[in-house]
Amino acid sequence: MKAIIYDRYGAPDVLELRELAPPVAAGGEVLVRVRAAALNPKDSLIRKGKFKAASGPTFPKLLGYDVAGVVEALGAGITKLRIGDEVFGMRNGFTGGTVAELVTLQETELCLKPVALTFEEAAALPLTSLTALQALRDLGGVGPGARVLIHGASGGVGVVAVQLAKALGATVTTTCSEKNLEFVRSLGADETLDYTKETGLEPGRDWSCVFDVFGNRRFSTAKASLGPRGVYVSTVPSVRSVFDDLRTRWLPFKKSRLVVVKSNTTDLEALCGFVERGQLKPIIDRVVPLAETAAGQAHVETKRARGKVVISVS
Ligand SMILES: NC(=O)c1ccc[n+]([C@@H]2O[C@H](COP(=O)([O-])OP(=O)(O)OC[C@H]3O[C@@H](n4cnc5c(N)ncnc54)[C@H](OP(=O)(O)O)[C@@H]3O)[C@@H](O)[C@H]2O)c1
Incomplete structure (x- = not known):
């Protein structure tokens, strides 16, 4: 699968689009085919080496916590989601991975995507x-x-x-x-x-x-x-x-x-409720293709984005 990765801390130009082995869903996890992801200041801070203790010493590192996509495979013990479901959610922790064609998340970090939203709009919401x-x-x-x-x-x-x-x-x-x-x-x-x-x-x-x-x-x-x-x-x-x-x-x-944000299905479902009642709409500053993720991150780092920078993956 294609993914944005980096082998060292630094400016957005350390990011590369590379072919990696696809992840496999472990117990309690769901493999998602990513349609869209979104960037956050957190990605930039980790890439600059500001959270070394939390993100760990190993490279390459992947990028991205927000995701919207389609369930591709299920690990053991998945009870609610099914293959083919359209989902959105947020990875917890400090190891990203949603700016890639495939990513695994805990089932508890996902929820069914509101039908009224496109994948790009849904990816703009979670974190x-x-x-x-x-x-x-x-x-x-x-x-x-x-x-x-x-x-x-x-x-x-x-x-x-x-x-x-x-x-x-x-x-x-x-x-x-x-x-x-x-x-x-x-x-x-x-x-x-x-x-x-x-x-x-x-x-x-x-x-x-x-x-x-x-x-x-x-x-x-x-x-x-x-x-x-x-x-x-x-x-x-x-x-x-x-x-x-x-x-x-x-x-x-x-x-x-x-506040220390925590992803969970109950709160994602609450967000769906606000969307369905017309009380919450995603605000997207720009959508950039996967290969232009570095430019998207550079824009986030201007601290002038109006709403979200979304990555269109597939
Ligand atoms: N603790 C957590 O769990 C958690 C979760 C999410 C985010 N965060 C943190 O929350 C902060 C905001 O995140 P974000 O995603 O909203 O960032 P963001 O999208 O990059 O914020 C950009 C906005 O910042 C505004 N801004 C720039 N300079 C400003 C100033 N001096 N005073 C007030 N506003 C200013 C800009 O508005 P103008 O152009 O109008 O100035 C721009 O619209 C970041 O530090 C992020 O790391 C923490």
């Missing part, structure tokens, strides 16, 4: 939408009547966070650059702020949840803008965000939490 759902609903406690600030609303996670926060019943304020204000408003945001002029973190805004998607704000600053039981959620693992999470986790108010 970012699971992150947003788990950050807002599970950590931020966002539900009807919540007042949410989403900082950095026009990227991969941001565009789905706006839609999911609205779907959960919140009033949503966002920050983004000036050129994206109208675009983010079109996703359903009630208020859009240019982050070069206003941060939304002024004392007294009384947010139920501040979701710092871009991750360059601090809990210490956000705290004054939170309501009495407000929660600040960051996406960026750092000594500070981990410490703040541990320090405030058991407090009844003004917590700082770090």
Whole structure:
């Protein structure tokens, strides 16, 4: 099978399209023929060598966590999916592999693809939408009547966070650059702020949840803008965000939490529900062919993508 791989850490030009032996589905795993995958900042960070301890010392390394495709083969013990099912999902952990013609995932990391979505649209959803759902609903406690600030609303996670926060019943304020204000408003945001002029973190805004998607704000600053039981959620693992999470986790108010996305069928099915009710639509910045994955990664690394960069595989 064809796959994008790399033999050393470095810039996007270390990526190569190479022929590899196809993977085999072990017990509990499903072999998926990939129709589309999507890129995330996580792929770039691993390729640059930022997560060496987690991604392990061996090369070549494969790329990609988001996938949409067709079930090709089943390992032992698969109970729900069948050969020929159209599925989408996200690989957990730090060994990618979806930017390839075939990939294995745990059955629990997959779900039937919403029929209304193309493979490219479905591949644009899992990692970012699971992150947003788990950050807002599970950590931020966002539900009807919540007042949410989403900082950095026009990227991969941001565009789905706006839609999911609205779907959960919140009033949503966002920050983004000036050129994206109208675009983010079109996703359903009630208020859009240019982050070069206003941060939304002024004392007294009384947010139920501040979701710092871009991750360059601090809990210490956000705290004054939170309501009495407000929660600040960051996406960026750092000594500070981990410490703040541990320090405030058991407090009844003004917590700082770090989201660590986890793929699971239940949450993927919840995403399908939002799609079917017309509350969540994938936002694709561009689709690039498998052979041009390096250019796709370079675009993600500009930190200017509007929504997702999707890889069309077959
Ligand atoms: N912990 C987890 O489980 C988890 C899961 C998913 C993602 N993440 C992390 O979450 C972060 C966001 O991921 P993503 O996929 O949304 O990234 P992304 O798609 O690459 O984000 C691009 C967006 O960032 C915005 N941006 C650039 N500079 C900004 C600034 N100074 N302030 C605010 N926004 C700015 C841009 O909007 P403008 O052009 O409007 O500025 C652009 O739309 C990444 O660091 C990623 O690694 C963590």
